[in-house]
Amino acid sequence: MINELLTVEEVAVFLRTTPNTIYRWLRSGKLPGVKLGKEWRIRKEVLDAKLAETTPMLKRQSLLDGIELKSNHMMAISSNEDDLLDLEAEFFKKGLALKQRLFKGCWWQNTDDVRQELAARGVPIEELEKNNLLTIIDLAKKYETSGVQGPIQVWRDEATITNQLGYSFLWASGSPGLESCGNFSNLIRFESLLDDTLAKLNVVGICPYLYNDAGKNGLNEFIELMKCHRNVMFYNHDSFVYLKNNFADN
Structure with missing residues (x-):
């Protein structure tokens, strides 16, 4: 009609x-x-x-192919929530294609909303959770009860479970915000400890951030956060840049 x-x-x-x-x-x-x-x-x-606009999706998939199957802790920066969810969905699809187990950690996101959004983007959430191939955990609650060590232990535990199930790597995404740990100093402490932790585990992990959360000190804060990650991704709808972070090697 x-x-x-x-x-x-x-x-x-x-x-x-x-x-x-x-x-x-x-x-x-x-x-x-x-x-x-x-x-x-x-x-x-x-x-x-x-x-019918499929070209941007194909472009994202080809760029994600540059992420190697090795221990990594990456920062992802998106300008809005929809782009962040698009990126996470494609990241998880890449992990599934490599036959790895998945983990999704939520901070400001609601776990049930994440299930719906990822399912709408083609990630078979129900089947994956049923078969213990995906775990979705509220990391903000873990932080509230146990401080920085709470979410860090979750990452460790999920990596251990992944190895016990016979998978070579945990393919994981957390989603912190600038206020996730109460203040920026605590966030930097968390990300630094997570970087040290993941360097010893078989985990390919990304920490997606929304750039529109940034205040007047936003640029400086994001630069400090970049120093806590091995690589940095900038993502905006149909544009994607993946950079090696030399700060992390110093």
Whole structure:
């Protein structure tokens, strides 16, 4: 039907995601829509055109192929939550293609929301969790109860379980924020300790950060965080840069 208008709920069901995600896409302009009073509507032909835009996804996959299967602790920087989730989904798909076990650590993210968002992006969450091939843990709660050592121990435990199950590497993503550990000094302490810990384990890990969390000292803080990681990724929708961090070797 020409000019067919779809509701937010209809689009969410079609894309296997949540209405809140569709609202974010509409507000950011990622998905064009029209507003009728207080309600959003999406033209079907616009949705079809967006689904046909496959080139950016192929570009992301080819760039992720540069990540090697070796102990690593990477920082990922994205400009918005949708891009961060896109990056995490493609990162996990890469781990699955290499037949590795997965771990997802949440700080500011809700674990159930993460399940929905990753599933909508093609990660078979239910099957992976059922077979102990993926663990999703709230690291913020671990920090609240045990301080820095709480989430660090989770990473250690997941690496141990992975080895016991016969996998060569744990393919993992955490998602800290600048306020995750109460203040920036505690965050730096956590990331430095995590870097030392992962250097001794068979873990390919990324710590994705949202750059829009940055305040007036944001650039300096991100530079300090980069020093706590072996490599740095900058990701923005269809652009991706992967850099070796010489700071980490000093």
